[in-house]
Amino acid sequence: MAAVLIREATEGDCGEVMRMIRELAEFEKLLDQVRINEEVLKTDGFGENSFYHCLVAEIPPDHGDALGSTVVGYGFYYFIYSTWTGRNVYLEDVYVMPKYRGQGIGSKIVKKVAEVALEKGCSQFRLAVLDWNKSAMDFYKSKGAKDLTVAEGWHFFRFDNEAMRELVKK
Template sequence: RIPVALRPVLRNGSGGSGLRSQTVGNRDGFRADPRGQGGRLWKYPEADSGEGCGPEIRVSKGELAEYEKLSDQVKITEEALRADGFGENPFYHCLVAEILPAPGQPQGPCVVGYGLYYFIYSTWTGRNVYLEDIYVKPEYRGQGIGSKIIRKVAEVALDKGCSQFRLAVLDWNKRAMDLYKALGAQDLTEAEGWHSFRFEREAMRELAGK
């Protein structure tokens, strides 16, 4: 097993220079802010302005879309990702999986995966969390990293009073579906026959008359 640390990509809410180095211990080796605000602070010292967050954003923008064979659908810019995630009221939160350097090695931690989530609401069940992205680099799969990310999102959801944790997966990704089911997720397409719909920008403009 490769030693892995999970931590929220953190934004310094105090207006200081970035992430504090203090680590709060728990079973996942998850690096949390001393105030316990998981997913609220950002990782890099430059992160008050969103600078220095390139590694996570590049993973989010490129590798996952390529893996899912949907690279042509990636329209967002790094600037938009920074603006949407680093403001006072972020649209999303992010967990990062790192391989920690061996003692005495000069290089810093290596980012090998991430989970990007946000909060939604159900009129049936109240607060929910939605895991938009989960990705682990191919060479680090099979090490339990994806499971750690999912477990940590579940913990964050419970801490925030959420009753459900939702995510979606492409129908060809059987490995991911098997993992989610093994961890206790229910396939709503099988169980309840739900179909997922979306309106693209042009359709929204027509609906809104703009």
């Protein structure tokens, strides 16, 4: 495999990232929950007050390939804050196209997020994995992540849009 470049995404990458977001959602059997599009990605990630950061994994073109470099994966993250430990980074997604898996690309993305977290003074790097995705759990554990559900009994909760609307009515 050729060298892989892990770099910050640009607005021009949003189409490829959106395609891979849909691929990941389909793999997770949650495609019906994808509500954003390429324009939302551009607005939310590249405006004055961006809501997220994104890394892309790019492979250079083969010799004679007129198409140029190819984006084959991404890592979506943002910063959160803990009242106990201060700055944290939350990894929303890591995705590598199936054809390119098993080549260390996901590991390079995770490593780069950890590097960013340390550069920004973060005390923790957090993420969530669906309970049926054993390969993802094993991957993160092999990198040194601790399963807080098992170790500390934490459960993650979410208010969706409808629940928020009901909450503010009360």
